[in-house]
Amino acid sequence: MEKESGSMKSSSQTRTEGSKEFEFTARDFERVRALIYKKAGIALAESKQEMVYSRLARRLRATGISSFVTYLDRLEQGSGETEEWEAFTNALTTNLTSFFRESHHFPILAEHLKKVKEPIEIWCSAASTGEEPYSIAMTACEAFNTLTPPVRIIATDIDTNVLNTGANGVYSIDRLDKMSPERARRFFLRGKGAREGQVRVRPELRQMISFKQVNLLADNWGVSGPFDVIFCRNVMIYFDKPTQGKILDRFAPLMKPDGLLFAGHSENFLYVCDEFKLRGKTVYELDPDRKTSSAKLRRA
Known part of the structure; x- marks a missing residue:
């Protein structure tokens, strides 16, 4: 009976695999994991194989390529094909966001904005479709009771599709x-x-924000600071600890001495970087013993 059961299970697995439009082996998945880690620092869990297949199968259809092996070969060999590298990265990044997500951060932000010197510089480093930077902008307007507060926000993300959504508002x-x-x-x-059922962010808020593509693994971020606030929420969870540490070490000299770093609810930076100390619930500030390093501001 055990042999018969095992045979039936094998047959079922074969039918499931055969029902897929494209063959996608464990080796293909490992190649994808290696490529997205090298390109974007994202550490895909082993449990993400079906998700990866679903998302990248769309790229095979769009490019007319008939197998994952061929598609991945072209990515690896054609490093100059920036459009497809961009599409590959966009397909594998997750953009779950909402207005005033993790709402406990925004009263803290409002109080901080009232205390710091103008003009105020903020970097939202994982902007996704724009809800987070617009939430920051709304908080600034409320803190200063004007639609034109002395605040400039740089909103960045690796995914160009979501940046376009954010810029459109x-x-x-x-x-x-x-x-x-x-x-x-x-x-x-x-x-x-024709726009019934939609809303658009007021132009005053859109003018406060500059949307720009930035890969946090890139050697040059193209942002210079110094920043009063950096939001880096719910993106570090996709990086391993060494990568998190490198990014945080690069954040520190871009911050003003009294700057704040906002993290996601499931992220803990205390054991991956010595530059910051915890100020409140997932809110960090530069360690007082290390604040002198921020005076040596270097371009990212």
């Missing part, structure tokens, strides 16, 4: 469901006609 109206009616009325314009 148009969202489905249901994205505002958890926002107070007063806040929604103040900061968004309702669409009419």
Whole structure:
């Protein structure tokens, strides 16, 4: 009976694998893991094989390539094909976000903005589709009680598709469901006609923010600071500890001595970098003993 059961299981597995449009072996998956780690620092878990297949199968269809082996060969051999490298990276990055996500951070941000010297510089380093930098901008407007606060925000992400969404500032109206009616009325314009059911961020907020592609693994980030605030939330979880440490070490000299670093709810930086100390719930500041390093500001 055990042999018969084992035979049936094998047959079932064969049918499942055969039902896929493209063959995707464990070796293919390991190649994908190595490529996305090298390109973007993302450490894909072994449990992500089906997710990777689903997302990259779309790229095979779009490019007309019939196998993962051929597709990955072309990526590895054609390093100059920047468009497909970009599409590959975009496909494997996850962009879960919302307005005022992890809401406990924003009152802390508002109080900090009132205390620091103007003009105020903020870097949102994992901007996704824009909800986070716009939440920062709304907080700044409320802190200074004006739609034109003395705040400049740089919003970056590795994914160019989501950056385009953020720069456009148009969202489905249901994205505002958890926002107070007063806040929604103040900061968004309702669409009419063909735009019914959509909202657009007010132009004053869009003018506060510069959207730009940045790969946190790149040698040159193209941002210089010094920053009063850096948001780096829910992106470090995709990096291993050594990569996290390198990025944090590069953040430190880009921050003003009294700057704040905001992290995601599941991220803990205390054991990966000596430059920061915990100030509050997932909010960090430069360690007082190391603040002198921020005076030696270097370009990223």
